[in-house]
Amino acid sequence: MSYFSDIYNAVKSLLTGMSVTGKYFLHSRKGAITQQYPDNRDTLKMFERFRGEVVMPHDENNEHRCTGCQKCELACPNGSIEIIWDRQIDPTTGKKKKMIDQHIYHLGMCTMCSLCIEACPTDAIKWAQNFENSVYDRAYLTRVLNKPGSKVLPGLED
Amino acid sequence: MNITKNIHEWLFSLMPEAAASIVEMVLIAVVYLIIFAVAGLYLVLLERRVAAWFQLRLGPNRVGYQGLLQTMADALKLVSKELTVTIKADKFLYNLAPYFVIVTALMALSLFPFSEEFQAFDINIGIFFLTSISSIGVIGILLAGWSSNNKFSLIGAMRSGVQTISYELSVGLSLLTMVVMTGSLQLSQIVEVQKSGWLIVQGHIPAIIAFCIYMIAGTAETNRAPFDLVEAESELGAGFHTEYSGMKFAYFFLAEFINMFIIAAIATTVFFGAYLSPFGITESIPLLGVFWFLAKTLVLIFLMMWFRWTFPRLRIDQLLVLEWKYLLPLNLMNLVLMALMVLLGLTIKF
Numbered sequence: 001m002s003y004f005s006d007i008y009n010a011v012k013s014l015l016t017g018m019s020v021t022g023k024y025f026l027h028s029r030k031g032a033i034t035q036q037y038p039d040n041r042d043t044l045k046m047f048e049r050f051r052g053e054v055v056m057p058h059d060e061n062n063e064h065r066c067t068g069c070q071k072c073e074l075a076c077p078n079g080s081i082e083i084i085w086d087r088q089i090d091p092t093t094g095k096k097k098k099m100i101d102q103h104i105y106h107l108g109m110c111t112m113c114s115l116c117i118e119a120c121p122t123d124a125i126k127w128a129q130n131f132e133n134s135v136y137d138r139a140y141l142t143r144v145l146n147k148p149g150s151k152v153l154p155g156l157e158d
Numbered sequence: 159m160n161i162t163k164n165i166h167e168w169l170f171s172l173m174p175e176a177a178a179s180i181v182e183m184v185l186i187a188v189v190y191l192i193i194f195a196v197a198g199l200y201l202v203l204l205e206r207r208v209a210a211w212f213q214l215r216l217g218p219n220r221v222g223y224q225g226l227l228q229t230m231a232d233a234l235k236l237v238s239k240e241l242t243v244t245i246k247a248d249k250f251l252y253n254l255a256p257y258f259v260i261v262t263a264l265m266a267l268s269l270f271p272f273s274e275e276f277q278a279f280d281i282n283i284g285i286f287f288l289t290s291i292s293s294i295g296v297i298g299i300l301l302a303g304w305s306s307n308n309k310f311s312l313i314g315a316m317r318s319g320v321q322t323i324s325y326e327l328s329v330g331l332s333l334l335t336m337v338v339m340t341g342s343l344q345l346s347q348i349v350e351v352q353k354s355g356w357l358i359v360q361g362h363i364p365a366i367i368a369f370c371i372y373m374i375a376g377t378a379e380t381n382r383a384p385f386d387l388v389e390a391e392s393e394l395g396a397g398f399h400t401e402y403s404g405m406k407f408a409y410f411f412l413a414e415f416i417n418m419f420i421i422a423a424i425a426t427t428v429f430f431g432a433y434l435s436p437f438g439i440t441e442s443i444p445l446l447g448v449f450w451f452l453a454k455t456l457v458l459i460f461l462m463m464w465f466r467w468t469f470p471r472l473r474i475d476q477l478l479v480l481e482w483k484y485l486l487p488l489n490l491m492n493l494v495l496m497a498l499m500v501l502l503g504l505t506i507k508f
Contacts, residue, residue, distance in 0.1 A: 007484065014469065021212050021468040028211035036216070 046129035051112040054081075054105050055128040056145040063153045064146055066124035068100040072116035080109040081116055092154060100146060107133060108141035122156055162275075186268075186278050194264055197419055198412035199229040204456075205415070205463055212467040239404035244307060247401065251305035256402070256409035258298030263416040266291045270423050271345050273433045273447030284345040285337060288424055289330050292379065295417065296322040299381075299388065302410070303398040314397030317474060318388040321378055324481040325385075328375035331489040335368040335496045336361065336428050339505060349432045354507045356431040361505060364496040369429050371485055371492070376421035377462055378477070380414065384469035385477060422458035423451075430454045 035044055046052065058064050068085045082104040090097040103125075117125055125145065135141060165185070169178040203218070203225060210217025218225040243252060266288055268278040281287055296318055303315020337343060339361050340351045351357070358365045378385040389397035399410045426432055432454075433447030440446045472480065499505060 007488075017468045018464060021464065024214055025208075025211050025464075028214050032211075032216050033214050034210075034216040 046131060048129070050127070050129045050131070051114060052128045052130045053107050053133060053143075054110065054116065054125050054145070056103060056125050058147055058150055059153070062147060062150045064124055064150050065122045065153050065156060066100055066103055066146060067122055067152055067157055068098045069121065071119045071121060072125060075115040075119035077113065077115065078109055078111065080106045080111075082106075099152065103145040105143050105145050106141065107143060108138055190264065190268055190278065194267060194416060195412075198415050199233060201415040201419060201459065202232075202411070203229045204459070208460065208463045209467055212464075233408060236408040237405055241404045241406060242401075244401055246307040248305035248307065251301045252401075253406075255298045255302035255305060256406045256413075258301060259295050259413040260298075260409045260416075262291050262295040262298070263413045263420065266420045267416065269345060270427060270451070271349055271432050272451050274444050276448060277346065280344065280346050282342075282344045285333050285343045285348070285424075285428070288420075289326070289333065292329075292417065292420060293322060293326050295413070298413075299398050302402070306398070306401040308401055310394040310396075311398050311400050314388045314390070314394050314400075317390075318381060318398060320474070321381070321385060321387060321477060324478060325375045325378040325485075328371055328481060328485045328489055329379055331486070331493060332368040332372040332375065333424070333428060335364060335489070335493050338493070338496050338500055339365075345427055345432075348428060349434065352431040352434055356429065356434070358429040359506060361496060361499070364492050364499060365429065367488070367492045368496070369425065371489055372425060372429075373458075373461065373465075375481075375485060376425065377465055378481075380417040380421055380462075382414070382418065382462060383466040384471050386471060387474055387477060390471065418459060418462055419455065422455045422462065425458050426451060426454040430458075 037044065056064050056066060068083060070083050070085075073081045073083050083100055084102040084104065085098055085100045087096050088099045089095070090099075114127070117127065133141075166182065169181055172178065173181070206228075207217040207219075207225070218228040221228040221231050243249060269281065269284055269288055271277040271280070299318045300315045303311040303313075303318070306312075336348075336357055339357060340348045342348060342351070348357075352360070354360070358369055361368070381388040389399075394400070399407055402410060433451045435441065435446065435450050440450070
């Protein structure tokens with residue numbers, strides 16, 4: 001007599017399913033994941049893992065963590081990163097050292113694959129969570145990540 | 159109602175009898191058309207909001223307060239769109255099909271007792287008329303699929319034929335189970351019987367089984383998920399209305415929602431006492447009957463939406479197994495049980 005037990009099990013599993021969706025329905029007012037974007041522009045915070053654009057954080061002394069090793073440039077699959085560097089004399093040690101002049105990032109070409117950030121040995125670059133990246137001219141999408149006059153954090157390579 | 163009586167007398171004093179009755183019919187038709195359009199549009203909105211809440215979204219809430227004008231805007235857009243026809247379509251049938259679907263839906267609407275006096279057409283074979291009218295609608299779907307000259311449309315239409323012919327049996331038999339208790343097919347009579355307890359209470363166990371079967375078969379009848387094989391977006395594009403655009407598409411779309419309303423309204427009338435208030439709390443105010451009728455219908459419509467956003471779609475063979483191996487035998491057993499119960503006087507009456 002599996003006929004009636006089939007019916008019983010079917011009804012039971014259907015009711016279980018309906019109770020699950022019913023709970024979602026009742027909680028939808030509070031738990032809705034929809035963001036009403038232009039209205040909540042001031043309070044909207046993107047998720048930590050959201051990939052907006054690559055940025056280079058600077059500390060209060062205008063020092064960044066990029067040593068100019070070019071690993072990110074090599075890791076980038078479509079050449080979105082270009083690093084202009086030269087050898088300068090380090091004022092503290094007096095030795096010649098590789099230093100970045102400009103860390104150029106083409107946001108227009110970037111596919112947000114995150115390979116550069118994984119490749120960086122000193123965590124100099126990371127993802128920002130901003131998403132309002134539209135501009136009127138394509139040239140604005142090419143960005144210099146290190147701020148003018150910034151230096152590498154001393155003692156980073158030791 | 160007093161207003162209708164006054165209008166009736168005024169019309170008959172104004173012109174000869176034949177002309178007056180025609181004018182009256184036209185007026186009633188216009189009233190029902192308005193109900194039809196408003197109900198259709200707002201059911202679409204309700205479906206969208208309810209679907210959104212089930213999926214933890216917000217749904218359309220921008221056009222008007224809480225999105226109340228959203229479907230109006232959609233309808234305006236559809237009216238202004240071009241009506242396209244494929245070259246190989248059978249033009250006459252292609253243009254005829256949407257009207258079949260929408261006219262049958264409208265005809266069924268006229269039978270419901272919205273309140274004691276608000277019923278346009280109280281025919282003595284009410285339930286029979288309703289079930290037969292609702293199965294004429296499938297001819298429209300078949301014609302649409304056939305005349306579009308499109309493989310997807312044809313498959314969708316044929317599935318619709320299979321589905322409606324199968325589930326029509328369950329709808330008919332589950333309603334017949336209740337008719338055993340009322341002893342009449344006339345809707346006003348059925349409501350009269352329920353003044354001593356709603357039929358789902360009067361008939362207890364067999365009535366509840368009949369209600370479950372009716373809801374399952376009714377959902378299949380309206381081609382809604384989990385029985386939406388007719389449209390099956392992931393397999394057939396849009397099924398039978400793939401080739402339709404603009405207002406003709408809107409006719410199919412509206413008719414689908416009106417059919418859902420009709421299925422829920424039949425269930426309200428037959429199982430839940432139509433316009434009668436629970437425990438007779440507002441018996442003294444007959445106008446509130448409309449409110450109770452719509453409230454009960456909306457609860458049942460919500461139940462159907464709940465089905466739609468919970469259950470996955472059935473395969474075509476599973477659909478037929480469900481009907482022919484489970485619903486139909488259960489229904490026949492249930493009918494015998496109900497007949498025995500009525501014979502032995504085991505129904506509950508207050």
